[in-house]
Amino acid sequence: MNYKLPKGALIVSCQARADNPLHGPQYMGAMALAARDGGAAGIRANGPEDVRAVKAAGLPVIGINKVFSDTYPVYITPDFASAKALVDAGADIIALDCTPRARDGEPPETLVRRIRDELGAEVFADISTLEEGIAAEKMGATYISTTLSGYTEYTTKTPGPDLYLVRALAARVEAPIVAEGRYNTPELARAAIDAGAYAVVVGTMITNPREITKVFAREVLGTR
Numbered sequence: 001m002n003y004k005l006p007k008g009a010l011i012v013s014c015q016a017r018a019d020n021p022l023h024g025p026q027y028m029g030a031m032a033l034a035a036r037d038g039g040a041a042g043i044r045a046n047g048p049e050d051v052r053a054v055k056a057a058g059l060p061v062i063g064i065n066k067v068f069s070d071t072y073p074v075y076i077t078p079d080f081a082s083a084k085a086l087v088d089a090g091a092d093i094i095a096l097d098c099t100p101r102a103r104d105g106e107p108p109e110t111l112v113r114r115i116r117d118e119l120g121a122e123v124f125a126d127i128s129t130l131e132e133g134i135a136a137e138k139m140g141a142t143y144i145s146t147t148l149s150g151y152t153e154y155t156t157k158t159p160g161p162d163l164y165l166v167r168a169l170a171a172r173v174e175a176p177i178v179a180e181g182r183y184n185t186p187e188l189a190r191a192a193i194d195a196g197a198y199a200v201v202v203g204t205m206i207t208n209p210r211e212i213t214k215v216f217a218r219e220v221l222g223t224r
């Protein structure tokens, strides 16, 4: 199988919410260029505007569309329309929440099939447990990513990444496993590959200067 993401890839997530001074496609486009020049082999970006901007780096783009709801916990590309907007903007791969949690509309198995068949895009399943990863592979997801470990109501957020989940998935799933979430040092990113990950996504510690500054400030000011 020919995957759009190369094996052993470092993927850089270029995201900045509205409250972040770096919010906006101009900044995220520049982040993607910097990430590419530093050796990233793929970019993860949120929303059609940022996806369009990060395409300029010429790397495979994993698009997500965060849509928050007062009623449902699922917010990462929760429906077909949000996925289609990303493909229209140039995303090569669509990441979506593949947990079985309640959402407004089609279940993940239908979304995965429609994204593959109707939009012709690879599917990147964001999951939080081993069982969800096994289910996402059966749905036909191209990649299985640990993105949501620690961010669902039934998983625990540890200070570090969930390397146990990477190992467990690598032992049970044929599809490429992507390690994502709190890979905050180069050593942890490498540990993910050693644990069986096909690729690793790093966001905050590469592309969020505010959060990186906080880490330094806590240490320097002794407010840890």
Ligand SMILES: CC(=O)N[C@H](C=O)[C@@H](O)[C@H](O)[C@H](O)COP(=O)(O)O
Pocket (backbone or CB within 6 Å): 013, 015, 064, 147, 148, 151, 180, 181, 182, 183, 201, 202, 203, 204, 205
């Ligand atoms: C849970 C959720 O919504 N995660 C998001 C998914 O796109 C992003 O906010 C994370 O920054 C991304 O997963 C990378 O992780 P980290 O920033 O820890 O390297």
